Amino acid sequence: MKKLxxxxxxxxxxxxxxxxxxxxEDLNIAYMPNYASLWSVVTGIxxxxxxxxxxxxxxxxxxxxxxxxxxxxxxxxxxxxxGPGAHKLCINGRAKIFMLSQIGNADAVLARKSxxxxxxxxxxxxxxxxxxxxxxxxxxxxxxxxxxxTMNDIQAYEMEVSSLVSAMVSGSIDACAAWSPSTATxxxxxxxxxxxxxxxxxxxxxxxxxxxxxxxxGYYGDHQEIVxxxxxxxxxxxxxxxxxxxxxxxxxxxAAQCGVDYExxxxxxxxxxxxxxxxxxxxxxxxxxxxxxxxxxxAFIASGAVEKEVPVADYVLFDIMIEAGK
Amino acid sequence: MGxxxxxxxxxxxxxxxISRRDKETFLITFLAVSLAEFWLTMLIYISKKGGFGTGxxxxxxxxxxxxxxxxxxxxxxxxxxYILAVGRYLFPLFLMWLALYYSKRIPQxxxxxxxxxxxxxxxxxxxxxxxxxxxxxxxxxxxxxxLLVRCxxxxxxxxxxxxxxxxxxxxxxxxxxxxxxxxxxxxxxxxSFVILYxxxxxxxxxxxYLFYRNEYMGAQQGLWYLNPALNQRTYILVFVLVxxxxxxxxxxxxxCAWESISEGQKENTIRRKFDAASKGASVFVxxxxxxxxxxxxxLKRMDAELLRKEPNLEAVREHSQQxxxxxxxxxxxxxxxxxxxxxNSIVLVEENTDSVLDLAIERMKRKYPDxxxxxxxxxxxxxxxxxxxxxxxxxxxxxxxxxxxxxxxxPEPLLLRVRRERLWTVISVTDHGKGLSREQRKHLYEPFWxxxxxxxxxxxxxxxxxxxxxxxxxxxxxxxxxxxxxxxxVQLPNFQRK
Numbered sequence: 001m002k003k004l005x006x007x008x009x010x011x012x013x014x015x016x017x018x019x020x021x022x023x024x025e026d027l028n029i030a031y032m033p034n035y036a037s038l039w040s041v042v043t044g045i046x047x048x049x050x051x052x053x054x055x056x057x058x059x060x061x062x063x064x065x066x067x068x069x070x071x072x073x074x075x076x077x078x079x080x081x082x083g084p085g086a087h088k089l090c091i092n093g094r095a096k097i098f099m100l101s102q103i104g105n106a107d108a109v110l111a112r113k114s115x116x117x118x119x120x121x122x123x124x125x126x127x128x129x130x131x132x133x134x135x136x137x138x139x140x141x142x143x144x145x146x147x148x149x150t151m152n153d154i155q156a157y158e159m160e161v162s163s164l165v166s167a168m169v170s171g172s173i174d175a176c177a178a179w180s181p182s183t184a185t186x187x188x189x190x191x192x193x194x195x196x197x198x199x200x201x202x203x204x205x206x207x208x209x210x211x212x213x214x215x216x217x218g219y220y221g222d223h224q225e226i227v228x229x230x231x232x233x234x235x236x237x238x239x240x241x242x243x244x245x246x247x248x249x250x251x252x253x254x255a256a257q258c259g260v261d262y263e264x265x266x267x268x269x270x271x272x273x274x275x276x277x278x279x280x281x282x283x284x285x286x287x288x289x290x291x292x293x294x295x296x297x298x299a300f301i302a303s304g305a306v307e308k309e310v311p312v313a314d315y316v317l318f319d320i321m322i323e324a325g326k
Numbered sequence: 327m328g329x330x331x332x333x334x335x336x337x338x339x340x341x342x343x344i345s346r347r348d349k350e351t352f353l354i355t356f357l358a359v360s361l362a363e364f365w366l367t368m369l370i371y372i373s374k375k376g377g378f379g380t381g382x383x384x385x386x387x388x389x390x391x392x393x394x395x396x397x398x399x400x401x402x403x404x405x406x407x408y409i410l411a412v413g414r415y416l417f418p419l420f421l422m423w424l425a426l427y428y429s430k431r432i433p434q435x436x437x438x439x440x441x442x443x444x445x446x447x448x449x450x451x452x453x454x455x456x457x458x459x460x461x462x463x464x465x466x467x468x469x470x471x472x473l474l475v476r477c478x479x480x481x482x483x484x485x486x487x488x489x490x491x492x493x494x495x496x497x498x499x500x501x502x503x504x505x506x507x508x509x510x511x512x513x514x515x516x517x518s519f520v521i522l523y524x525x526x527x528x529x530x531x532x533x534x535y536l537f538y539r540n541e542y543m544g545a546q547q548g549l550w551y552l553n554p555a556l557n558q559r560t561y562i563l564v565f566v567l568v569x570x571x572x573x574x575x576x577x578x579x580x581x582c583a584w585e586s587i588s589e590g591q592k593e594n595t596i597r598r599k600f601d602a603a604s605k606g607a608s609v610f611v612x613x614x615x616x617x618x619x620x621x622x623x624x625l626k627r628m629d630a631e632l633l634r635k636e637p638n639l640e641a642v643r644e645h646s647q648q649x650x651x652x653x654x655x656x657x658x659x660x661x662x663x664x665x666x667x668x669x670n671s672i673v674l675v676e677e678n679t680d681s682v683l684d685l686a687i688e689r690m691k692r693k694y695p696d697x698x699x700x701x702x703x704x705x706x707x708x709x710x711x712x713x714x715x716x717x718x719x720x721x722x723x724x725x726x727x728x729x730x731x732x733x734x735x736x737p738e739p740l741l742l743r744v745r746r747e748r749l750w751t752v753i754s755v756t757d758h759g760k761g762l763s764r765e766q767r768k769h770l771y772e773p774f775w776x777x778x779x780x781x782x783x784x785x786x787x788x789x790x791x792x793x794x795x796x797x798x799x800x801x802x803x804x805x806x807x808x809x810x811x812x813x814x815x816v817q818l819p820n821f822q823r824k
Contacts, residue, residue, distance in 0.1 A: 030377075063374055063376045129402075159400075167400045
């Protein structure tokens, strides 16, 4: 009898182990190789917050937000992080935002003094590289508008961000609009000549630059519970990562994930004000976050990137932000 | 592995181009290069866009360094997209041309206009997809981008299907086993190319030009390279297939080229032999004809003499003797020629060098009784030889030497010398004639080549000597120095009875 009982218990234990492993959900999560994209998700992995939620997170690197949305549409990615520029695709109904990551200040327009550029007006007729559809294009348009210029007044070179870095460093172009850490790499290549003309803060009066975690409507409809668990883990990670005392540790994790030196990752800790879960929950409840997205949408409409106004609640899942905090 | 496959494609065509340069090789080269270009551009694009794990990174790029190198190459989206378009639109064209080239069903006359006809659509696509023209074209109407993307994919698929069908049909209709095997090898390689191309064939360059634009995103075209079907397993399968099939195809083509080279060499040898025989026959006919004409003159003289009432019998007798002499000479020349070309069997036996030299000198004295020969040979020296043939060869060298001194008032004696030299028994014949010019030395051993009067010398002497010496496992060399005369040296392996 004892033997039979032992056998039954052993089988039950094995089954329970199997049940636990079966409930661990494998997730392919898209990110961009910078601190702003990784600060919370890499902390969640390292601190075991996703594991606590029964999630097995696999990170996949992408160059930019629109590519991440395309990857989600192809079915190879479950959830992902996007920068400010790709938010127009969410407004246009391509994806839903379920978590604000941070309000960033990572975008900048860089120029070479040796090419005669000191003011926005000097950009006229110059070779300027930018990544269309991303925050790079947005900040370049703001800078041009300041001098009463349009994209037609410059020699615009459409590139993705790694080509921007090479082209700017080699001197193939006179100016470019990029984001961190590419901006830091470009300036570091020739600090005496290359300078930052402006950043997101410069245009704070007309736009904010929120970066967010997104999911496709279809995936959200089928896996609402998983999205909630992911958001819960993110909150725990944000609470850890938003504490300045932990910046050094998070920067080390980010550097390891991106395969770059610690100093490069650490330099990016100033790219934004990293929010805690409490700040986001409060913001979601009192409409502050909705306000950010509204201002951003207005800016998109003004620039022509978005045709018509869409209620923010149609593409931002405030319920998840609030529910995950409970 | 992706980068490796591109390198393999390039390497294969280089090997092919080294071994052969015909229309087929050029078409396969164009096909492989357009595929390599298309794939390399895709890899650059993928490296820039991301979206792969470390496993795929290793599979596609090999190392992180290679990926970073490609990622940071400077391209505008327009440049990158158009380079992609060039590979994408040229590959189906080259495939179609190759299929037309192989097809025996389509008559040659039909092919002449099918080649340029097949180039019209890809050519038009390359014009339309030029970034500035493309942007203007899609701005014509909202549905234009969809139309272009679909039409382009449509003709590409049609080209691939028609070309493959032609190739398969060609293999089916080839009944000779050798050619069938050759065709299957090529078909395997081409099909593997098509599969590799097919992985990214739906990758419209619009994706690169317009990916970030509302026009493209609005059309929900997505990113083809992120298709989940293109997982690690698919890549490995296709890469292995391409490596194996390209190897098989290149091997078949290389073998074909090698066989063609061997065939060419064989053909050259036969041609040379024919030329030699033809030259020989010409010299022979010319020489015999001259002799026969001379004989006819003698016969005419004899007839004229005999028609007289009182013929001068003394004169007739003289003409008759001349006629006999001429006849004997012709027989002798023919026998010499016959001996020269009839060297099929050589029987090597132990012989004393004295007996061989004696036989050669005896023959020489018969021809040139006045010839002076100094013989310097140790006694009782043995060699392994065919006495008759070797003596004949030495006789030829002696005749050459003596004739080389023919213009001299007081010709010096020929020196016939035998000695041991390391591993060789050396027999040399030295004359003191004027020697041989560089040009003469170049043709020395060629059959039917002679620097002398061709009526009496048919140029087979030294060719024959060389053949005989080679048959004795020996060497024949020429040495000449001012004041020391000209020596033909026969080196025969030393023979020692154990």
